[in-house]
Amino acid sequence: MADPTERSFSGPSEQIMRATYRALREHGYADLTVQRIADEYGKSTAAIHYHYDTKEELLAAFLDYLLEQFVASIREVETTDPEERLTVLLDTLLVEPEDNLDLLIAILEMRSQAPYKEAFRTRFEQNDEYIRYMLKAVINHGIDEGVFDDVDADHVARALMTIVDGARTRAVVLDETTALETARRTATEYADAMLR
Amino acid sequence: MADPTERSFSGPSEQIMRATYRALREHGYADLTVQRIADEYGKSTAAIHYHYDTKEELLAAFLDYLLEQFVASIREVETTDPEERLTVLLDTLLVEPEDNLDLLIAILEMRSQAPYKEAFRTRFEQNDEYIRYMLKAVINHGIDEGVFDDVDADHVARALMTIVDGARTRAVVLDETTALETARRTATEYADAMLR
Known part of the structure; x- marks a missing residue:
């Protein structure tokens, strides 16, 4: 990669x-x-x-x-603490400034063209892979340090990205900036349930 | 409604x-x-x-x-058991036949146009509201019967729909039918953590 x-x-x-x-x-x-x-x-x-x-x-x-x-x-982000790093990652992925909705709209249009435009699909795949890699790294670090349970880090990273992508889609389609807040709360609930 | x-x-x-x-x-x-x-x-x-x-x-x-x-x-679906009904709802929302990807592609294109086309956005909002209503009804039924914890049913329904929408987006953008399986597993993990 x-x-x-x-x-x-x-x-x-x-x-x-x-x-x-x-x-x-x-x-x-x-x-x-x-x-x-x-x-x-x-x-x-x-x-x-x-x-x-x-x-x-x-x-x-x-x-x-x-x-x-x-x-x-x-x-x-300077912290190396797994719990803090996971929080920062999820915050950065989900706590978008409200005035960013215009960008989310344009990106959903590009995402919907991924099946037709190879160059877009390749980029979305690479970006997703890289962010999942960062999530997995912090989860595995937490497992190694004994602060997280010994979970399937790959699955948990995919699950968290599912929540992130759902929020971004819902923010655009339903015109709800609260979709990102709901997803941030959901991501914490899910991570707490799986990792602790 | x-x-x-x-x-x-x-x-x-x-x-x-x-x-x-x-x-x-x-x-x-x-x-x-x-x-x-x-x-x-x-x-x-x-x-x-x-x-x-x-x-x-x-x-x-x-x-x-x-x-x-x-x-x-x-x-x-004839069952009135809350746990069984929730399973059927999530199965129906997420266990799509593989040959349905073409429809998901077309729908994501329509979703991305929701900010520009009032008639689409209204429908997506109504559909989302109706499905969340069904999810809330089964969650509240389970709470009343004492099989589910006393949760914020509205939030849990929104969280589950975030997972559903994330899966549908990822299936199209990343060309991954496994996105739906990942989300089905995530929805169960999340519901188990929140409701029991």
Whole structure:
């Protein structure tokens, strides 16, 4: 599995990713054009196509960028205590700022296209695998230290990601930001029941 | 809340719904046309427009139809034992036949359009509300009979639907039919932890 932090966005790439983020939140996925991203970037579409041949390639890179952002935010966490690290992971996955709903909407549109767009599906699979890897690592660490029960860490990680993905879908489809709070509570209840 | 079984599909309506089901599974949502539904129906597009003005109206009716099918399948269950009824509900929500993935794909596309299409969002909200109502009823029944702990039935129902929606999203995005099995196991683990 490739380490997502080996992909790096800096300089123009990072500026294009930030422009994509703003354009996606404003226009959604269906109405997104390279022109609209260029408008946010403040340069021509040619300046974008210099880095990314197609819109699909750019959006696939954007999914890499989102994972990189997530990993970076987790890296900043200094605690090595398994219980605290699990809490931080779940908080980061589920306690989204309310003004992030626009991004969740655009991402659900991209997720629904995964069966048709290989580049999207590959990214969603890689991102899921990487986050499950982080969850499994902290669960196994807790088992080794004797603070968690000896559970099937792979299953518990998949279960927690099911709760996370359910919350994100429900937040968009039902227009409920409380879906994330419900899922955060559910994730704690589930983890407590399984790990202790 | 309207009882979804009061909406009824019979005669031509039911035949159009069955045709829509086949067309959606074959072509997906983005490539669905009234012509393609008419082809499955074996009649002209005019015969469909006699019943439904627009494709969106037809698809909104299709979401009603799916709920009706679900409710009908639950009605057939004769047991009144709360534990057995909860098992049947979760089985029906999560143990989909494998060849149903095409329908899940089309529905996730429709779900991702809920923020843009009022008729879809209304249906998804109603369907979710009805299924949560059924889950709450069985949980409260179990509490009354003393077989379940005195939990917050509304929260547990929302938590279970979060697991269900997560599984459906993951089955489509990650092309994993095992997502439904993982979620079925997770739902049992969660219900056992909360209710007993």
